[in-house]
Amino acid sequence: MKNILRALRTERGWSQAELADRLDVSRQSVNAIETGKYDPSLPLAFAIARLFGRGIEDIFDDGLDAAAAAE
Amino acid sequence: MATLGFRTANKRYKRLFWPMMALYVALILAAKWLVDEDTTPLWIRAGFAVATTAPLVAAIWAILRQARETDEYTRARQMRALAEAGAIVACGTFLVGFLQIFAVIGTIEVFWFGPAYFIAFGLSYYRNCMGPTV
Known part of the structure; x- marks a missing residue:
């Protein structure tokens, strides 16, 4: 799943380790999410969204059009 | 949990x-x-x-x-590494067992399968770090 986590993190001048500390996950977790190797669970996605003050959909993009998916 | x-x-x-x-x-x-x-x-x-x-x-x-x-990602990596190590050591156990049954090799102490499991676990854990999606 595509996401803008790296952009949001660098915008704030945080390292991966710093972000990992704030989310209480490993640095490897942050790296795996940023590179799209790992899709976070809903609770972790919410925690990320809360930390950056955004909605989940603003950060993560599954590539599907919501209108098309509703049909 | x-x-x-x-x-x-x-x-x-x-x-x-x-x-x-x-x-x-x-x-x-x-x-x-x-x-x-x-x-x-x-x-x-x-x-x-x-x-x-x-x-x-x-x-x-x-x-x-x-x-x-x-955390969930570390857990996923660990579980995958534990499973892969188990599979590798199980294969090794069968191979060594058959080599013994067919008298190709002598007796090997069962103890060594323990360290073999942990080596396989360590290698698998760090390989998963660089590998594809968990």
Whole structure:
């Protein structure tokens, strides 16, 4: 799943380790999410969204059009 | 399942794992110094065998507890590594077993499958770090 986590993190001048500390996950977790190797669970996605003050959909993009998916 | 987060789980893991490893090494050294295959009574030798196994059991429990308590990505990597290590050692066990049954090789101590499992676990864990999606 595509996401803008790296952009949001660098915008704030945080390292991966710093972000990992704030989310209480490993640095490897942050790296795996940023590179799209790992899709976070809903609770972790919410925690990320809360930390950056955004909605989940603003950060993560599954590539599907919501209108098309509703049909 | 009680998830404590990466930091707390890691602290709890280190607090149990490393003392158990130190105890294990101390017991191995003590056994080497105190136990003689020919003269030491059987019950003492059996006691050392059980005592040396105990810290290993505690260390394995520490690994499983950490997997239960840590963050989701680390847990996924650990579970995958534990499963892959199990599969590799099971294959190795069959191979060695058949080599023995067909008298290709002599007897190999069962003990070595334990360290083989942990080596396979370590390699798999760090390979998953660079590998594809968990």
